[in-house]
Amino acid sequence: xxxxxxxxxxxxxxxxxxxxxxxxxxxxxxxxxxxxxxxxxxxxxxxxxxxxxxxxxxxxxxxxxxxxxxxxxxxxxxxxxxxxxxxxxxxxxxxxxxxxxxxxxxxxxxxxxxxxxxxxxxxxxxxxxxxxxxxxxxxxxxxxxxxxxxxxxxxxxxxxxxxxxxxxxxxxxxxxxxxxxxxxxxxxxxxxxxxxxxxxxxxxxxxxxxxxxxxxxxxxxxxxxxxxxxxxxxxxxxxxxxxxxxxxxxxxxxxxxxxxxxxxxxxxxxxxxxxxxxxxxxxxxxxxxxxxxxxxxxxxxxxxxxxxxxxxxxxxxxxxxxxxxxxxxxxxxxxxxxxxxxxxxxxxxxxxxxxxxxxxxxxxxxxxxxxxxxxxxxxxxxxxxxxxxxxxxxxxxxxxxxx
Ligand code: GLA
Numbered sequence: 085x086x087x088x089x090x091x092x093x094x095x096x097x098x099x100x101x102x103x104x105x106x107x108x109x110x111x112x113x114x115x116x117x118x119x120x121x122x123x124x125x126x127x128x129x130x131x132x133x134x135x136x137x138x139x140x141x142x143x144x145x146x147x148x149x150x151x152x153x154x155x156x157x158x159x160x161x162x163x164x165x166x167x168x169x170x171x172x173x174x175x176x177x178x179x180x181x182x183x184x185x186x187x188x189x190x191x192x193x194x195x196x197x198x199x200x201x202x203x204x205x206x207x208x209x210x211x212x213x214x215x216x217x218x219x220x221x222x223x224x225x226x227x228x229x230x231x232x233x234x235x236x237x238x239x240x241x242x243x244x245x246x247x248x249x250x251x252x253x254x255x256x257x258x259x260x261x262x263x264x265x266x267x268x269x270x271x272x273x274x275x276x277x278x279x280x281x282x283x284x285x286x287x288x289x290x291x292x293x294x295x296x297x298x299x300x301x302x303x304x305x306x307x308x309x310x311x312x313x314x315x316x317x318x319x320x321x322x323x324x325x326x327x328x329x330x331x332x333x334x335x336x337x338x339x340x341x342x343x344x345x346x347x348x349x350x351x352x353x354x355x356x357x358x359x360x361x362x363x364x365x366x367x368x369x370x371x372x373x374x375x376x377x378x379x380x381x382x383x384x385x386x387x388x389x390x391x392x393x394x395x396x397x398x399x400x401x402x403x404x405x406x407x408x409x410x411x412x413x414x415x416x417x418x419x420x421x422x423x424x425x426x427x428x429x430x431x432x433x434x435x436x437x438x439x440x441x442x443x444x445x446x447x448x449x450x451x452x453x454x455x456x457x458x459x460x461x462x463x464x465x466x467x468x469x470x471x472x473x474x475x476x477x478x479x480x481x482x483x484x485x486x487x
Contacts, residue, residue: 117232117478121213131263141273153204190253218435223266309434389424405432
């Protein structure tokens with residue numbers, strides 16, 4: 085089976101989810117779809133700046149069981165919240181109290197906007213991707229739903245189109261102006277590979293991540309810090325980076341990919357100090373992504389690790405999206421001989437970071453972080469050793485299975 089279908093059948097999957105579906109909707113599910121969360125090796129806050137990113141899908145996924153209904157109603161059960169949301173396809177409006185539901189409604193909304201014929205749906209959703217942790221639980225939810233709906237309704241959505249529609253749902257329905265990285269990797273992730281994406285041209289390529297052979301693991305450090313203002317700060321960073329780019333454009337560059345730090349330095353007088361720093365991050369981060377690809381090609385994990393540390397420094401000092409709990413990961417990483425590199429992932433302001441570790445150093449590293457977090461009065465962090473997984477997949481149960 086490829087990345088498009090799931091290796092599961094109605095009978096082989098976790099019965100508790102099927103039973104809960106039967107209890108909730110008094111009907112059998114017709115389809116199972118799922119989509120992964122992600123880490124990003126490097127290339128942070130570069131996607132919406134038309135730059136380069138290097139994410140990888142993780143083994144933690146969001147799953148959806150679905151069945152059609154004969155009417156125009158949609159009923160969604162969210163297991164993680166133990167909540168149900170119901171809406172009518174004639175009036176898809178954001179929910180004030182159940183923010184999770186907006187990511188699902190946004191997908192129905194965007195498919196309707198695209199002119200697809202929609203029908204009623206019962207769906208049960210459960211997520212292994214920790215929520216609001218910087219591992220892209222939002223994209224995993226959007227993509228698992230769009231993958232499921234397009235499969236159940238036989239809508240032919242090529243992968244890029246699917247990722248873009250999921251992004252549009254988040255931008256225009258949920259109201260978060262995210263870039264394309266998270267949805268793209270959730271659709272197109274490949275086992276044991278990182279994906280290089282040029283967010284301007286949408287050219288992409290896979291690079292094997294030979295961690296096992298090198299005796300390395302990727303450890304996610306979830307700080308458990310959840311920032312309420314993260315999305316407004318995110319949108320502000322976008323504006324500031326844009327402001328600097330407008331000035332650089334007058335110097336003849338089309339996009340950040342063409343800008344250099346020397347061009348930026350020579351424009352320092354015209355660019356305010358804050359947009360200047362934002363621009364310096366974007367320009368140097370794009371360069372680091374290119375270097376990271378070269379490092380990966382040669383299995384040069386020492387080189388890759390250094391780039392991760394530099395990326396964190398730039399996110400902390402120039403883009404100013406870190407926080408003390410994420411800086412702790414970097415500090416401990418710098419001091420630990422078994423750590424090749426560490427940095428925050430995703431939007432920042434809390435959430436998670438990743439560390440590239442020698443396998444033998446993992447236990448000690450976790451312990452150091454737990455001890456230091458306790459000493460400083462930080463929330464107790466959680467850890468996930470992540471495997472690099474496959475992109476979105478869906479399977480209809482054949483009728484003999486589900487009848
Ligand atoms: C969030 C967004 C992405 C990207 C990252 C920062 O995860 O959804 O589009 O901008 O932040 O790199």
